[in-house]
Amino acid sequence: MKKSIDELVDVDVEGVVAREIFVDDELFEQELEHVFGRAWLFVGHVGLVPEPNDYFQSRMGTDPVILTRDKAGEIHVLLNTCTHRGMKLCRSDQGNTRTFTCPYHGWSFSTDGRLVDRPGELYNVPGYDTHYHSELDKKKWGLISVPRVEIYKGTVWASWDEEAPPLLDYLGDMRLYLDYALDYRDGRPGGAEVIGGVQKWRVQANWKMIPENFIGDLYHDVSHRSVDAVGIGPSGKGRRDSFGNRITLCFPEHGHGVIGQLPFHEEYDGVSGNWGENPEVQEYYRKVHESRVERLGDDMRVAMSVGTIFPSMSFHGRQPRTIAWVHPISATETEMWRIFLVDEDAPEVVKDEARRYYMRYSGPGGLTESDDMENWAYATRASKGWRSRQLFFNYQMGLGHARPVPELDNAVENGEFNEENARAFYRRWAQFMKASSWKEIPMPESEHTR
Ligand code: FES
Protein backbone atom coordinates (compact mmCIF):
# COMPACT_ATOMS: atom_id res chain seq x y z
CA MET A 1 0.00 0.00 0.00
CA LYS A 2 1.21 3.50 -0.79
CA LYS A 3 2.48 5.53 2.14
CA SER A 4 1.03 8.94 2.94
CA ILE A 5 3.25 12.03 2.70
CA ASP A 6 3.45 12.13 6.52
CA GLU A 7 4.67 8.54 6.54
CA LEU A 8 7.20 9.29 3.82
CA VAL A 9 8.60 12.38 5.56
CA ASP A 10 8.94 12.15 9.34
CA VAL A 11 11.66 14.68 10.06
CA ASP A 12 10.35 15.87 13.43
CA VAL A 13 9.86 12.68 15.46
CA GLU A 14 12.01 9.97 13.88
CA GLY A 15 14.17 12.18 11.66
CA VAL A 16 13.73 9.96 8.60
CA VAL A 17 12.68 10.29 4.96
CA ALA A 18 11.49 7.38 2.83
CA ARG A 19 13.70 6.44 -0.11
CA GLU A 20 10.51 6.21 -2.16
CA ILE A 21 10.45 9.97 -2.62
CA PHE A 22 13.76 9.75 -4.49
CA VAL A 23 12.82 6.96 -6.89
CA ASP A 24 9.05 6.77 -7.30
CA ASP A 25 7.55 7.81 -10.64
CA GLU A 26 4.11 8.69 -9.29
CA LEU A 27 5.54 10.94 -6.59
CA PHE A 28 7.70 12.54 -9.25
CA GLU A 29 4.61 13.41 -11.31
CA GLN A 30 2.96 14.83 -8.20
CA GLU A 31 6.04 16.97 -7.51
CA LEU A 32 5.83 18.56 -10.94
CA GLU A 33 2.40 19.93 -10.11
CA HIS A 34 2.61 20.52 -6.37
CA VAL A 35 6.17 21.79 -6.07
CA PHE A 36 7.31 23.00 -9.50
CA GLY A 37 3.82 24.19 -10.45
CA ARG A 38 3.58 26.46 -7.40
CA ALA A 39 6.94 27.50 -6.00
CA TRP A 40 8.96 30.49 -7.13
CA LEU A 41 11.53 29.01 -9.49
CA PHE A 42 14.76 30.66 -10.53
CA VAL A 43 14.71 30.82 -14.33
CA GLY A 44 17.82 32.84 -15.15
CA HIS A 45 19.67 36.12 -14.81
CA VAL A 46 19.03 39.34 -16.68
CA GLY A 47 22.67 39.19 -17.75
CA LEU A 48 21.73 36.29 -20.03
CA VAL A 49 19.36 38.57 -21.98
CA PRO A 50 21.07 41.98 -21.86
CA GLU A 51 19.69 43.49 -25.09
CA PRO A 52 16.13 44.03 -26.37
CA ASN A 53 14.83 40.88 -28.15
CA ASP A 54 17.46 38.67 -26.48
CA TYR A 55 16.19 35.31 -25.33
CA PHE A 56 17.44 32.45 -23.19
CA GLN A 57 15.90 29.01 -23.05
CA SER A 58 15.13 27.91 -19.53
CA ARG A 59 12.86 25.43 -17.78
CA MET A 60 10.29 25.27 -15.04
CA GLY A 61 10.11 21.69 -13.83
CA THR A 62 9.93 19.63 -17.02
CA ASP A 63 8.34 22.49 -19.00
CA PRO A 64 10.60 24.37 -21.40
CA VAL A 65 10.26 28.15 -21.14
CA ILE A 66 11.73 31.11 -22.97
CA LEU A 67 13.10 33.97 -20.92
CA THR A 68 13.00 36.99 -23.18
CA ARG A 69 13.44 40.73 -23.09
CA ASP A 70 11.06 42.65 -25.30
CA LYS A 71 11.75 45.72 -27.37
CA ALA A 72 10.91 47.95 -24.41
CA GLY A 73 13.32 46.08 -22.15
CA GLU A 74 10.68 44.18 -20.13
CA ILE A 75 11.40 40.59 -19.16
CA HIS A 76 8.86 37.86 -19.97
CA VAL A 77 8.73 34.13 -19.46
CA LEU A 78 6.80 32.17 -22.10
CA LEU A 79 6.02 28.49 -22.38
CA ASN A 80 8.18 27.13 -25.17
CA THR A 81 5.66 25.06 -27.08
CA CYS A 82 3.75 25.99 -30.20
CA THR A 83 0.03 26.33 -29.54
CA HIS A 84 -0.80 24.74 -32.92
CA ARG A 85 0.53 21.23 -32.47
CA GLY A 86 3.06 21.48 -29.67
CA MET A 87 6.36 21.77 -31.55
CA LYS A 88 9.16 23.15 -29.41
CA LEU A 89 9.26 26.64 -30.77
CA CYS A 90 12.67 27.87 -29.80
CA ARG A 91 15.48 25.38 -29.94
CA SER A 92 18.61 27.50 -29.64
CA ASP A 93 19.97 27.95 -26.14
CA GLN A 94 20.28 31.72 -26.49
CA GLY A 95 19.94 34.35 -29.15
CA ASN A 96 18.15 37.47 -30.36
CA THR A 97 14.88 37.62 -32.24
CA ARG A 98 11.70 39.68 -32.42
CA THR A 99 9.68 36.73 -33.64
CA PHE A 100 9.72 33.02 -32.89
CA THR A 101 8.67 31.05 -35.95
CA CYS A 102 7.61 27.46 -35.53
CA PRO A 103 9.58 25.04 -37.71
CA TYR A 104 6.58 22.67 -38.10
CA HIS A 105 3.86 24.68 -39.93
CA GLY A 106 5.28 28.18 -39.69
CA TRP A 107 3.13 29.96 -37.11
CA SER A 108 5.03 32.87 -35.67
CA PHE A 109 4.78 34.55 -32.30
CA SER A 110 6.22 37.92 -31.44
CA THR A 111 7.37 39.86 -28.41
CA ASP A 112 7.58 43.13 -30.30
CA GLY A 113 4.98 45.58 -29.01
CA ARG A 114 4.79 47.22 -32.45
CA LEU A 115 3.54 43.99 -34.01
CA VAL A 116 1.38 42.52 -31.26
CA ASP A 117 -0.51 43.67 -28.17
CA ARG A 118 1.05 41.28 -25.73
CA PRO A 119 4.41 39.46 -25.75
CA GLY A 120 4.11 35.97 -27.18
CA GLU A 121 0.95 36.75 -29.15
CA LEU A 122 0.36 34.90 -32.38
CA TYR A 123 1.51 37.26 -35.09
CA ASN A 124 1.52 35.45 -38.38
CA VAL A 125 -0.17 32.27 -39.59
CA PRO A 126 0.64 30.94 -43.07
CA GLY A 127 -2.58 30.67 -45.06
CA TYR A 128 -4.52 32.75 -42.56
CA ASP A 129 -6.75 34.29 -45.25
CA THR A 130 -7.04 31.27 -47.49
CA HIS A 131 -6.84 28.04 -45.43
CA TYR A 132 -8.30 29.54 -42.26
CA HIS A 133 -10.70 31.92 -44.02
CA SER A 134 -9.44 34.62 -41.61
CA GLU A 135 -11.42 32.89 -38.88
CA LEU A 136 -8.63 31.82 -36.52
CA ASP A 137 -8.70 33.82 -33.28
CA LYS A 138 -5.04 34.86 -33.16
CA LYS A 139 -5.45 36.61 -29.81
CA LYS A 140 -6.52 33.33 -28.24
CA TRP A 141 -3.72 31.15 -29.60
CA GLY A 142 -0.65 33.07 -28.45
CA LEU A 143 2.08 31.50 -26.35
CA ILE A 144 1.25 30.86 -22.73
CA SER A 145 2.84 33.49 -20.46
CA VAL A 146 4.02 32.51 -17.01
CA PRO A 147 1.70 34.62 -14.85
CA ARG A 148 4.11 35.61 -12.10
CA VAL A 149 7.58 36.93 -12.88
CA GLU A 150 9.75 38.93 -10.49
CA ILE A 151 13.29 40.18 -10.76
CA TYR A 152 15.50 40.51 -7.76
CA LYS A 153 18.93 42.12 -8.21
CA GLY A 154 19.28 40.62 -11.66
CA THR A 155 17.92 37.18 -10.80
CA VAL A 156 14.70 36.26 -12.61
CA TRP A 157 12.07 34.19 -10.81
CA ALA A 158 8.80 32.80 -12.09
CA SER A 159 5.80 30.97 -10.69
CA TRP A 160 2.88 29.31 -12.43
CA ASP A 161 0.68 30.01 -9.45
CA GLU A 162 -1.24 33.29 -9.39
CA GLU A 163 -1.69 32.85 -5.63
CA ALA A 164 2.00 32.55 -4.82
CA PRO A 165 3.08 35.15 -2.23
CA PRO A 166 5.32 37.99 -3.42
CA LEU A 167 8.88 36.84 -4.03
CA LEU A 168 10.29 38.83 -1.11
CA ASP A 169 7.87 37.15 1.31
CA TYR A 170 8.80 33.79 -0.18
CA LEU A 171 12.50 34.46 0.35
CA GLY A 172 12.10 35.87 3.89
CA ASP A 173 15.37 36.78 5.56
CA MET A 174 17.17 34.23 3.41
CA ARG A 175 17.30 37.18 1.06
CA LEU A 176 20.12 38.65 3.12
CA TYR A 177 22.30 35.65 2.31
CA LEU A 178 21.30 35.83 -1.33
CA ASP A 179 22.38 39.48 -1.27
CA TYR A 180 25.87 38.35 -0.37
CA ALA A 181 26.10 36.62 -3.74
CA LEU A 182 24.28 39.32 -5.72
CA ASP A 183 25.55 42.59 -4.23
CA TYR A 184 28.87 44.21 -4.91
CA ARG A 185 31.29 42.78 -2.42
CA ASP A 186 31.77 46.27 -0.98
CA GLY A 187 28.09 46.43 0.03
CA ARG A 188 26.57 48.45 -2.80
CA PRO A 189 23.35 46.76 -3.91
CA GLY A 190 23.35 44.52 -6.98
CA GLY A 191 26.42 44.42 -9.17
CA ALA A 192 27.04 40.73 -9.73
CA GLU A 193 27.43 39.95 -13.42
CA VAL A 194 27.45 36.61 -15.18
CA ILE A 195 30.80 35.65 -16.64
CA GLY A 196 31.16 32.98 -19.27
CA GLY A 197 28.30 30.80 -20.41
CA VAL A 198 25.91 28.44 -18.70
CA GLN A 199 27.27 25.06 -17.77
CA LYS A 200 24.69 22.30 -18.28
CA TRP A 201 24.97 18.62 -17.55
CA ARG A 202 22.92 15.66 -16.43
CA VAL A 203 23.28 13.48 -13.40
CA GLN A 204 21.53 10.16 -12.84
CA ALA A 205 20.12 11.21 -9.50
CA ASN A 206 16.89 12.45 -7.98
CA TRP A 207 16.73 16.25 -8.16
CA LYS A 208 16.24 16.73 -4.40
CA MET A 209 19.62 15.31 -3.52
CA ILE A 210 21.26 18.35 -5.08
CA PRO A 211 19.54 21.24 -3.24
CA GLU A 212 19.70 19.07 -0.11
CA ASN A 213 23.45 18.84 -0.44
CA PHE A 214 23.81 22.59 -0.96
CA ILE A 215 21.40 23.56 1.80
CA GLY A 216 23.87 22.70 4.52
CA ASP A 217 25.63 19.37 4.29
CA LEU A 218 29.03 20.08 5.78
CA TYR A 219 29.21 16.50 6.95
CA HIS A 220 30.16 15.18 3.52
CA ASP A 221 33.59 16.83 3.54
CA VAL A 222 35.13 13.39 3.63
CA SER A 223 34.07 12.69 0.06
CA HIS A 224 36.12 15.68 -1.17
CA ARG A 225 39.38 14.52 0.37
CA SER A 226 40.97 13.77 -2.97
CA VAL A 227 40.25 17.30 -4.25
CA ASP A 228 41.54 18.75 -1.01
CA ALA A 229 44.70 16.76 -1.54
CA VAL A 230 45.12 18.09 -5.07
CA GLY A 231 44.82 21.66 -3.75
CA ILE A 232 42.69 23.41 -6.36
CA GLY A 233 41.82 26.34 -4.03
CA PRO A 234 42.78 29.92 -4.83
CA SER A 235 45.67 29.62 -2.43
CA GLY A 236 46.82 26.29 -3.78
CA LYS A 237 45.53 24.58 -0.68
CA GLY A 238 42.42 22.43 -0.24
CA ARG A 239 39.50 22.84 -2.60
CA ARG A 240 38.68 26.34 -1.37
CA ASP A 241 40.22 28.75 1.09
CA SER A 242 39.41 28.72 4.76
CA PHE A 243 36.15 30.04 6.11
CA GLY A 244 35.85 30.49 9.88
CA ASN A 245 32.77 30.61 12.13
CA ARG A 246 30.73 28.38 9.86
CA ILE A 247 27.17 27.78 10.94
CA THR A 248 24.35 25.86 9.34
CA LEU A 249 21.35 28.09 9.57
CA CYS A 250 17.89 27.66 8.12
CA PHE A 251 14.49 29.22 7.75
CA PRO A 252 12.23 26.27 8.60
CA GLU A 253 9.02 28.07 7.70
CA HIS A 254 10.33 28.76 4.20
CA GLY A 255 12.39 25.63 3.56
CA HIS A 256 15.56 27.60 2.75
CA GLY A 257 18.94 27.11 4.40
CA VAL A 258 22.55 28.13 4.24
CA ILE A 259 26.05 27.43 5.43
CA GLY A 260 27.16 30.87 6.42
CA GLN A 261 27.94 33.13 9.28
CA LEU A 262 25.68 34.64 11.88
CA PRO A 263 24.86 38.30 11.37
CA PHE A 264 27.88 40.56 11.94
CA HIS A 265 30.24 37.57 12.27
CA GLU A 266 31.34 37.76 8.69
CA GLU A 267 34.84 36.81 7.83
CA TYR A 268 35.76 38.22 4.47
CA ASP A 269 37.24 36.56 1.45
CA GLY A 270 40.84 37.62 1.54
CA VAL A 271 41.38 37.00 5.25
CA SER A 272 44.18 34.75 6.50
CA GLY A 273 45.80 34.21 3.17
CA ASN A 274 42.69 33.53 1.05
CA TRP A 275 43.48 33.98 -2.65
CA GLY A 276 47.07 33.79 -1.45
CA GLU A 277 48.42 32.57 -4.79
CA ASN A 278 47.69 36.00 -6.15
CA PRO A 279 48.52 38.88 -3.77
CA GLU A 280 46.84 41.41 -6.06
CA VAL A 281 43.53 39.58 -5.80
CA GLN A 282 43.93 39.11 -2.08
CA GLU A 283 44.50 42.83 -1.66
CA TYR A 284 41.40 43.55 -3.74
CA TYR A 285 39.22 41.47 -1.38
CA ARG A 286 40.76 43.18 1.66
CA LYS A 287 39.94 46.60 0.26
CA VAL A 288 36.39 45.80 -0.76
CA HIS A 289 35.75 44.38 2.69
CA GLU A 290 36.96 47.59 4.31
CA SER A 291 34.55 49.56 2.13
CA ARG A 292 31.78 47.11 3.00
CA VAL A 293 32.18 47.59 6.74
CA GLU A 294 32.39 51.34 6.31
CA ARG A 295 29.34 51.47 4.06
CA LEU A 296 27.06 49.07 5.91
CA GLY A 297 28.26 49.73 9.45
CA ASP A 298 25.65 48.36 11.78
CA ASP A 299 23.26 47.44 8.99
CA MET A 300 22.55 43.79 8.73
CA ARG A 301 25.33 42.01 6.92
CA VAL A 302 26.08 38.35 6.58
CA ALA A 303 28.47 36.18 4.62
CA MET A 304 27.87 32.71 3.33
CA SER A 305 29.46 29.94 1.36
CA VAL A 306 26.52 27.92 0.02
CA GLY A 307 22.76 27.71 0.41
CA THR A 308 19.48 26.62 -1.15
CA ILE A 309 16.27 28.47 -1.81
CA PHE A 310 13.45 25.95 -1.84
CA PRO A 311 12.96 24.03 -4.03
CA SER A 312 15.57 24.02 -6.75
CA MET A 313 17.91 27.03 -6.64
CA SER A 314 21.24 26.89 -4.85
CA PHE A 315 24.01 29.44 -4.78
CA HIS A 316 27.56 29.89 -3.60
CA GLY A 317 28.55 33.34 -2.35
CA ARG A 318 32.31 33.15 -2.03
CA GLN A 319 34.53 30.48 -3.50
CA PRO A 320 33.20 29.83 -6.10
CA ARG A 321 30.50 32.50 -6.51
CA THR A 322 27.82 30.91 -8.60
CA ILE A 323 24.17 29.96 -8.97
CA ALA A 324 23.28 26.31 -9.58
CA TRP A 325 19.76 25.24 -10.35
CA VAL A 326 18.24 21.90 -11.10
CA HIS A 327 15.67 20.72 -13.60
CA PRO A 328 14.01 17.40 -12.92
CA ILE A 329 13.98 15.02 -15.90
CA SER A 330 12.59 11.92 -14.21
CA ALA A 331 12.58 10.52 -10.67
CA THR A 332 16.14 9.35 -11.21
CA GLU A 333 17.59 11.89 -13.63
CA THR A 334 18.27 15.62 -13.24
CA GLU A 335 19.78 18.35 -15.36
CA MET A 336 21.98 20.82 -13.51
CA TRP A 337 22.77 24.33 -14.75
CA ARG A 338 25.34 26.73 -13.38
CA ILE A 339 26.19 30.34 -13.99
CA PHE A 340 29.16 32.15 -12.47
CA LEU A 341 29.22 35.59 -10.93
CA VAL A 342 31.75 38.36 -10.31
CA ASP A 343 31.43 42.04 -9.40
CA GLU A 344 30.91 43.75 -12.73
CA ASP A 345 33.46 46.44 -11.88
CA ALA A 346 36.11 44.10 -10.46
CA PRO A 347 39.54 44.44 -12.09
CA GLU A 348 40.24 41.99 -14.91
CA VAL A 349 42.82 40.18 -12.82
CA VAL A 350 40.16 39.39 -10.18
CA LYS A 351 37.65 38.23 -12.77
CA ASP A 352 40.22 36.08 -14.47
CA GLU A 353 41.43 34.44 -11.30
CA ALA A 354 37.82 33.72 -10.32
CA ARG A 355 37.00 32.30 -13.76
CA ARG A 356 39.91 29.90 -13.69
CA TYR A 357 39.05 28.79 -10.19
CA TYR A 358 35.36 28.27 -11.09
CA MET A 359 36.35 25.93 -13.90
CA ARG A 360 38.61 23.87 -11.63
CA TYR A 361 35.89 23.59 -9.01
CA SER A 362 32.46 23.35 -10.63
CA GLY A 363 30.50 21.71 -13.37
CA PRO A 364 30.95 18.35 -15.04
CA GLY A 365 34.68 18.94 -15.44
CA GLY A 366 35.11 20.52 -12.02
CA LEU A 367 36.80 18.33 -9.46
CA THR A 368 34.52 19.12 -6.52
CA GLU A 369 31.27 18.79 -8.42
CA SER A 370 32.39 15.43 -9.81
CA ASP A 371 32.68 14.03 -6.28
CA ASP A 372 29.19 15.20 -5.42
CA MET A 373 27.64 13.82 -8.59
CA GLU A 374 29.05 10.41 -7.86
CA ASN A 375 27.45 10.42 -4.40
CA TRP A 376 24.03 11.49 -5.70
CA ALA A 377 24.02 9.06 -8.60
CA TYR A 378 25.06 6.01 -6.61
CA ALA A 379 22.73 6.88 -3.71
CA THR A 380 19.83 7.07 -6.19
CA ARG A 381 20.78 3.85 -7.90
CA ALA A 382 21.28 2.01 -4.62
CA SER A 383 17.83 3.13 -3.47
CA LYS A 384 15.94 1.89 -6.52
CA GLY A 385 15.88 -1.82 -5.89
CA TRP A 386 12.74 -3.58 -4.69
CA ARG A 387 14.25 -4.10 -1.22
CA SER A 388 16.29 -0.94 -0.80
CA ARG A 389 13.43 1.37 -1.77
CA GLN A 390 11.51 0.18 1.30
CA LEU A 391 14.13 1.77 3.57
CA PHE A 392 14.44 5.29 4.94
CA PHE A 393 17.29 7.79 4.85
CA ASN A 394 18.55 9.00 8.21
CA TYR A 395 18.30 12.73 9.02
CA GLN A 396 18.66 12.50 12.81
CA MET A 397 21.82 14.55 13.32
CA GLY A 398 21.16 17.33 15.81
CA LEU A 399 17.41 16.67 15.96
CA GLY A 400 15.86 18.80 18.70
CA HIS A 401 18.91 21.02 19.26
CA ALA A 402 18.16 24.02 17.04
CA ARG A 403 18.28 27.51 18.53
CA PRO A 404 16.60 30.65 17.22
CA VAL A 405 18.73 33.38 15.64
CA PRO A 406 17.37 36.57 17.21
CA GLU A 407 18.65 38.96 14.54
CA LEU A 408 16.81 37.15 11.75
CA ASP A 409 13.12 36.43 11.21
CA ASN A 410 12.14 32.77 11.46
CA ALA A 411 15.73 31.51 11.48
CA VAL A 412 17.31 28.76 13.55
CA GLU A 413 20.91 27.58 13.77
CA ASN A 414 22.37 24.37 14.98
CA GLY A 415 26.11 24.81 15.12
CA GLU A 416 28.39 23.59 12.38
CA PHE A 417 27.41 19.98 11.72
CA ASN A 418 23.76 18.96 11.78
CA GLU A 419 20.89 18.02 9.51
CA GLU A 420 18.49 20.76 10.57
CA ASN A 421 18.60 22.36 7.14
CA ALA A 422 17.80 19.14 5.31
CA ARG A 423 14.91 18.53 7.70
CA ALA A 424 13.60 22.02 6.93
CA PHE A 425 13.80 21.25 3.20
CA TYR A 426 11.84 17.99 3.44
CA ARG A 427 9.31 19.44 5.89
CA ARG A 428 8.61 22.16 3.33
CA TRP A 429 8.49 19.61 0.53
CA ALA A 430 5.85 17.66 2.47
CA GLN A 431 3.79 20.84 3.00
CA PHE A 432 3.81 21.53 -0.74
CA MET A 433 2.97 17.93 -1.60
CA LYS A 434 0.04 17.77 0.82
CA ALA A 435 -1.50 21.12 -0.10
CA SER A 436 -4.18 21.39 -2.73
CA SER A 437 -3.45 25.08 -3.33
CA TRP A 438 -1.13 27.87 -2.14
CA LYS A 439 -3.71 28.80 0.50
CA GLU A 440 -2.93 25.55 2.32
CA ILE A 441 0.82 26.11 2.34
CA PRO A 442 1.83 27.77 5.62
CA MET A 443 3.69 31.07 5.31
CA PRO A 444 5.07 33.14 8.17
CA GLU A 445 3.65 36.61 8.63
CA SER A 446 5.31 39.04 6.28
CA GLU A 447 7.75 40.95 8.46
CA HIS A 448 10.43 42.23 6.20
CA THR A 449 11.29 45.60 7.57
CA ARG A 450 14.75 45.68 6.14
S1 FES B 1 3.17 22.94 -34.52
FE1 FES B 1 3.81 24.98 -34.70
S2 FES B 1 2.90 25.68 -36.49
FE2 FES B 1 2.18 23.66 -36.30
Ligand SMILES: [Fe+2]
Ligand atom coordinates in the same frame (compact mmCIF):
# COMPACT_ATOMS: atom_id res chain seq x y z
FE1 LIG C 1 30.21 18.60 -2.04
